[in-house]
Amino acid sequence: MGPAIGSDLPASTEGLRRRNTSLVLRSLRQQGPATRAELAKRTGLAKATVGVIVGGLAEAAAVDEADSVPGGRGRPGRPVTLTGRGLLGLGLELNVDYVSAVLLDLGGRVRLSETRPATDAARLPALLELARDVVRREPAGRLVGAMVAVPGLVRGDDRSVAWTPNLDATGLAADVEAALDGRCGVSVGNDANCAAYAESHHGAATGVAHALYLTGTVGIGAGIVSDGRLQRGSTGFAGEVGHMPIGDSTALCGCGRRGCWEASVGLHAMLTAVGLPELATPLRSAQAVAARASADPAVREALARLGQDVGLGLAVLANVLDPEVVVLGGYFVPLGEHVLAPARRSLDERLPSAAQRRPELRLSTLGMEAAALGAAELALEGVFSGDVPVT
Amino acid sequence: MGPAIGSDLPASTEGLRRRNTSLVLRSLRQQGPATRAELAKRTGLAKATVGVIVGGLAEAAAVDEADSVPGGRGRPGRPVTLTGRGLLGLGLELNVDYVSAVLLDLGGRVRLSETRPATDAARLPALLELARDVVRREPAGRLVGAMVAVPGLVRGDDRSVAWTPNLDATGLAADVEAALDGRCGVSVGNDANCAAYAESHHGAATGVAHALYLTGTVGIGAGIVSDGRLQRGSTGFAGEVGHMPIGDSTALCGCGRRGCWEASVGLHAMLTAVGLPELATPLRSAQAVAARASADPAVREALARLGQDVGLGLAVLANVLDPEVVVLGGYFVPLGEHVLAPARRSLDERLPSAAQRRPELRLSTLGMEAAALGAAELALEGVFSGDVPVT
DNA sequence: GACTTAAGTTCGAGTCTCGTACTTAATGGA
């Protein structure tokens, strides 16, 4: 009759423990270190239960116990901190002109991160070598999972890739799994989705449950975080906003149609509008434009028109999704307020009613490694959600 | 650090039982009646556990046991059916020109349903009286919850209403709660959201996990069901698609701006396009238009243009949300293929890549009571999700 | 140095799931 809701796995008493363990972990992540007694109050669990759970977490090297801090009345508590030394998530990114890797621990600290340039046939070998290197350099701790971010359409199975521009990603998950000696499962994700997840955990939308991430390169892609979860859609292709019919309806898009949003606000449209050439990477191109903008009012003017179309598309997205924060990444970052300010204005003009407030527009703070970082965070997700046992 | 994910309530052993009970209930709802042994296979629970759980459900009059059906080898099983006589959800709708109520049991059967015309100051009293009547006529069974659907912006708390056109909904939840003698909690929901939920359980998108519902009256509203859950957004206003800048960018909207989608595809735009007058209700108006369309090619032509703009907006929504099925409700229903066919065409033209398939476009099958039915279904949700104990 | 306060642990009771063994109710062949 109805669609599937909630987990469809039977819950055993061990599942119960996992659930409550995840409760403690999330409390430590969101509200910071706390004594067992405080944790009991925060989670609603009994003191005794928290004691057992923290014991298990300490054994798995997920938490560390600080010295007691005297000061108040009564026996002082010993604060428990989520350091997560023992549990690691690996995030990888396979992109058109580079590969990168981020090794993240459960405490949210980046243990290692590296980006290497790579193109064409050298790409996949470079990624596999990078993965091997990173894992080899940090032998301590258990690798909980790994995820590869790819600029393309990833199916709902989190493994197979339906379509990628300019690069081949068939068999990617299996290749990476082999490179890691099968130390953990490997999944594949869309780069915008991964970056969106990263922004909602480490970046400009940290702690925001409803966030939208927009990345600008040659194409335009979005990642949707709703209620803290990534929205994937029925086939995994949600957030493919580049070809929405928005902006200049006569603009010719790379896809052959007219009026796609990215034909108005993609990298090429921006460069044509300001009259500057494309450089080696989108980021370099945008930096050059930003540098020119401070001197040339015509460039600023062109960027303002671009920003207006950005705002127009964001108005659509805001009306549909009602996000709290919108993060702009990719080539938008160097352009900063040149695009943000007019985007805010056209967004304001397009908000439906007085009751609705404008979502906050922010710039990404994570740089090139946003996608890999988000992939790592997603690799660790199972622990925080209680799906993966800590012990 | 990160946003809240998953339930933040501690899980006790009773919670475990609720969870597994909900597992059995969902299996019965989705896959139909089954013997205890079959249920054990379907859910992954032990036979003994299923036995205990079914016992509890039978005691609460949630399931009924049929006679054993011989035929195969071995002892025949006794199929357990989800009749849900004992557990009821009440759905109400407060609309501009009518109020309605649906009393639904856990088995998904509509026990009672009624719609009464009401306007202006008589609206709220009519709703309260209707609620009292309906509950009085079905005294057996436990009322698990009630929900009121309202055409307006409902905040994330599921109680307070931020904005409604042409009607007052302040204190609505409390008033209904009082009318029901506090027999159950009452929440408030957006009518498009409720209707969307109804379509994904009883209507044209039954069993579809990613569905989009679009209602057409004077305004245009959407309800988003993603992974079986309603998407509400950060403030509860997700799906307010009427004022997206789509369609004829010069069309003047009731909100004072130009280019809103509903200025192109709302009821008034449609009537102006075909040159027919507005009747008492949107449905009547649309029926008159449909009647005229079969004779008048100019009307068909106008509806085709309208359908094109409908498809344009759906293309945007499909790109963002990737739904499996889109259900059109409200005034679109009488117009049927006059609008659907051109909408499908313009949607096809706008799909980004070969990898992506077009979502199926269907007409709502639920009629006037869609919203109230969905509200009732939502009132029962807590039982299926395991949040509300059955006993 | 005794008292107070609060953190953390120990322990027994209660609840739940699970696997195994058992009972029950049908079929099918001798």
Place this chain on the structure above:
DNA sequence: TCCATTAAGTACGAGACTCGAACTTAAGTC
């Protein structure tokens, strides 16, 4: 007709877990 076979459902004990109460421990306070 009777008995083996098959499969559904139940009874029961083991194991895991949470919880509250009692207890121990480590500080500050009088």
